[in-house]
Amino acid sequence: MRLALAALAAALLSGAMPAFSAETTTLIGERRARTEWAKAENRQSCAPLALARPGIPEGTPRAASFGGGWGVAFDLPGLRSAYGFAGTGLLPDDRADARIQRRRLTEQWPYMRELARLPAPSFAGYGQEGAQRYPAANPGGKGLHSLAYLRVGGQRCTYNVWSRISRAHLEWLLDNLRLLRR
Structure with a gap:
């Protein structure tokens, strides 16, 4: 027992921490x-997502309503639904293959992003809410409603990801999303 405590104390003093696997980290x-997700009608075709790291600022998660689907919104003091992600209810276009989905999102949204941390092919079309470019006077989208439509390899739904903080925050969210095992 003393040896285990001594080893832990030495690790803490040296700044080293025991490694935790991704399997045990929430x-x-x-x-x-x-x-x-467990309550959603689309749970067979739209696996849940979560974030790999807390954002800055870090919000408080709560349920977000998406008819037929599921959603998580993060509230900040004084800003409800500051950011979040959702697996929307099944739409007829959601059954199309990735090539068609990519073309649809490219035509709809002013910006595209590949998402290498999600199963391939994963990509997002995004911009200011309403599928608009960010204005020249505010290319960073600070304080605007940024929205992305996201496709994840192997899933048959269009995910929504949003940020009311900034374009950079939305892009950070996209890069930090992870698909959860069912």
Whole structure:
């Protein structure tokens, strides 16, 4: 027992921490996403997502309503639904293959992003809400409603990801999303 405590104390003093596997680490918003996903009509075709790391600023997760689907919104003090992600209810276009989905999103949204941390092919079309470019006077989209439509390889739904903070924050969210095992 003393040896174990001594080893832990030495590790803490040296700044080294025991490694934790991704299997035992809960992702940000995971519990809420799993809870909402379990109640959703589209749970067979739209796996839950969560964030790999907490954002700055870090919001408080809560359920977000998406008819037929599931959602997690993050509230900040004074800003309800500051950011979040959702698996929307099944739309007829959601059954199309990735090539058709990519073309649809490219035509609809002013910006596209590949998402290498999600199963391939994963990509997002995004911009200011309403599928608009960010204005020249505010290319960073600070304080605007940024929205992305996201396709994840192997899933048959269009995910929504949003940020009312900035374009950079939305892009950070897209890069930090992880698909949860069902």
